[in-house]
Amino acid sequence: xxxxxxxxxxxxxxxxxxxxxxxxxxxxxxxxxxxxxxxxxxxxxxxxxxxxxxxxxxxxxxxxxxxxxxxxxxxxxxxxxxxxxxxxxxxxxxxxxxxxxxxxxxxxxxxxxxxxxxxxxxxxxxxxxxxxxxxxxxxxxxxxxxxxxxxxxxxxxxxxxxxxxxxxxxxxxxxxxxxxxxxxxxxxxxxxxxxxxxxxxxxxxxxxxxxxxxxxxxxxxxxxxxxxx
Numbered sequence: 379x380x381x382x383x384x385x386x387x388x389x390x391x392x393x394x395x396x397x398x399x400x401x402x403x404x405x406x407x408x409x410x411x412x413x414x415x416x417x418x419x420x421x422x423x424x425x426x427x428x429x430x431x432x433x434x435x436x437x438x439x440x441x442x443x444x445x446x447x448x449x450x451x452x453x454x455x456x457x458x459x460x461x462x463x464x465x466x467x468x469x470x471x472x473x474x475x476x477x478x479x480x481x482x483x484x485x486x487x488x489x490x491x492x493x494x495x496x497x498x499x500x501x502x503x504x505x506x507x508x509x510x511x512x513x514x515x516x517x518x519x520x521x522x523x524x525x526x527x528x529x530x531x532x533x534x535x536x537x538x539x540x541x542x543x544x545x546x547x548x549x550x551x552x553x554x555x556x557x558x559x560x561x562x563x564x565x566x567x568x569x570x571x572x573x574x575x576x577x578x579x580x581x582x583x584x585x586x587x588x589x590x591x592x593x594x595x596x597x598x599x600x601x602x603x604x605x606x607x
Contacts, residue, residue: 379521386532395536396431399529406518409486409509413530415606416456416501428503428533436485450474455494455504461523463514464490486510491519493526498558502606503530534606544586545604552579553599554606556592 382402389395403411413429423441430437439445446452453474454467469475481487490508494501505526512518543550548569555565562576569576580592587598599605 382525383528386528389532390536392429392533392536395529395533396429399429399525400431402525403507403522406522407509407512408491408507408522411505411507411526413495413503413505413526413533415503429505429529431507433485436481436487439480445477448473448477450478451490451492451506452504455492455506456501458492458494459496461491461493461519463519464492464508481508489514491522493523495527495530497606498554505530537603543604544602545583545599549579549583549586550599550605552576553583553596553604556580557596557600557605 379402382398385398386395389398399411410433411429411431412427414426415428416426423446432440440449448471450467450469451464454462464478469478478487487508488510489512490506491512491514492507493505495503495505507522507526545553551569552565555568560568562580563573566573566576580595583595583599584590584592587595587602589595589598596605
């Protein structure tokens, strides 16, 4: 277990992160996994993917048939604060039942475990792992949860390090707290800078992103990937 965390720390690409995670989760019977951001856009499914450990055929079918909008696991994850087993999720419609039956019969998604991931701005992502015969013991699920959270943070860090940002680091910090609902005064207290300095940073962000308000700047910062949703 600790070796897996060390290997995740050493990962430098999404591919390396996926390989480490596949090995670690495999010890608990998980065969496939996926992590996606909270960006719910059926026309941009690939962009919301963070860690893709799904069979390619299922991913194509899921995207092509717009199954995200009919997936009871995705629905429940957006409303749950705690990790959950798939067997505990109520299926509410015939379309949801079809998604679950299809995944189990054609791809071996018989049992699953999902971890909703939260940050300073609330719900951020969903991590799900599945297999034909998973270890659903308390210790195994806790280990899977820790691996999911660690791999998610590592993926975000890897992408941040390789991304070319428009905003400065301080501007991104200011916008992150603005997205969390903090006022200029609150943000100044958190970052230990003056309220006026915070307002200057926000003005700079508005100019760089070519928007007219702080609310628009928050949305545009998220859309561009300058800050995490």
